[in-house]
Amino acid sequence: MSDAMKSSPLRVLFVNRMACLERGGGETFDLEISRHLATAGAQVLFLSGAPLFGPPPMPMAGARVLHTPWLRWFPWDKVKGGWRVRKLEFDWFEWRAARWVAKHAAEFDVIQVCELPNLVYWLKKRGVKTPVVMRLTAPNYYDPRGGVPLADALIASGTSIQKLRDLGLEVADIPNAVDADLFRPQPSDFRKKHGIGAGEFVALYVARFQAFKNHQMLLEAFARFAKDRPASRLVLAGSGPLRERTEQQARELGIADKVLFLGEVPFQELPGVYAATDVKVISSDYESFCFAAIEAMSTALPVLTTDCAWVPRLVAEDAGIVVPVGDAEAFAAGLKKLADNPALRQRMGAAGRQQVLERHTWPTSAEKLMALYGRLVEKRLMPVATPQGNAHA
Template sequence: MEPIRVLHNIVLMDTGGIETLVMNLYRHIDREQLLFDFLVHRPQEGFYEPEIKSYGGKIFRTQPFNPLKTAGFKKECMEVFENHPEYKVLHAHQELNLWPLEYAHKAGIPTRIAHSHNAKTVVNLKYFFFRYEKLFIKKHCTDMFMCSTPAGEWSFGKKAVADGKVRFIKNGIETDRFKFDEKIRRGVREELGVGDKTVIGHVGRFMQQKNHTFLLEIFSVIHKKNPNTVLALCGEGRLEDEIRQKAKELNIDDSVIFLG
């Protein structure tokens, strides 16, 4: 019997938190019974794509989504849905999921999952489209998932969460990968040139939700009390230059490592 194929809607299969969660699941499911395929909306290859293909997964690409110009995006999504009737499940992960879910509904995909991974987001143009999405998303999804109660309440409303209509999906982590290893510790410390200093690490995009500004303010206090400390920031994003400038203003830039 052919495995069931689930189509995941994700902007790009790079090394973000959502993408890593999905890949952790992909590595441990029975792939003779279930396979993950991906509908992405960027032309470049994502970090995880070779691994996905090694498992037998497929990648479909559309143009990037623009809520002000949806015609081309809709056409390309509908082509995937209509040309691949084997998909009975669309799992939509990120903000502005209303449109892929609506198109999947129109194409007759019976199971359509809206998965909230974020609580209230930064107020910009995207925010207003997300508020619009919240009015209609429950009309087009059959199932609602959340990574936390605040995320579920933000996307689907407090009543839906309180009534048990939103399923809580834990963000699983492969803990064995993070077991302490003295050899690795020494090698990384040597590579970074930090000697015996106390290293505080942070992994996250340079985006408003990750609150790097507050992190630097905390570290500046720690560093004043203990100069034998460094802060290692792993990630990239549109606020990186701003955070670098903040480190200079706090006079801690020589003790903050930007790992990329």
């Protein structure tokens, strides 16, 4: 890194439409790694979305917000053609964000974008010179204008890396991580607060209510398991368009009194929720990574997961149990095995936490990202070589 860069803080703009609206893996990554970048001396600003009318539901101190349409209630992943509505929402935000960023680009050394390929396209079309880093959270991105290849650098983690490289894209591996000091075994009043007995077996699922998270299969599996294990609870944390449908399913299965819907849980309260439960469950059809898995492992919880791409790799080393995708019977059997074996749960939990401490910490990921930023900024500052003409006497 050049002396000029060392003498002044790196100025980074994070553009993440959902950061002030709702939290998922992409938002968790940006929020956590930006915090560690700031600890390393960088100056960080967020540009996020907000509802067309009213304040953002998850405000961030100092963040700039752009008010655009947000149909939170619309089940876009269940309705035929619903993705078009989702696309229009993002298009509107990206268009407004491109205007704002182009106006303020000179105030930053690096612009980091969470997906949003249209934004990258429009920034480059407007001639923005500030390096743009795009993080891709999944390989099946939608990029009709060809913005992804225009980014100055691409970053990803999990299964997305190889799939993106198979498409001919150069991608830097910046691993997802977890704050192991925050997510750790610790005392918790969660059970007392929600009337859950000390002897009850509690399974936790932290996920948005979207189709690919497959809450439907999870409830079917839990209903089978609970028939023989009445002293058990299923805790669901998160929001999304399919929550009401999931609540209705719990009533139809006769387990509504055993399923606790928490809604969105503030990030700082999540460690206490994990610490009060016995197993982390993941019923997804697909996951490119899964922050909730490493949060649970860091808290020394065993993980019961479907064979959903990347997560089985995380738990493969004795940190959990893997069952086929969509198999409610196998999932119920996994719950029973863990409920009947406290020693197995303890052994798997210890193995998971050790794996997190060795491979998935934020300071390491932030250091890699800062090094990437440094290379991009230095490349931009390098003088452009000009051809020398022949001298004539």
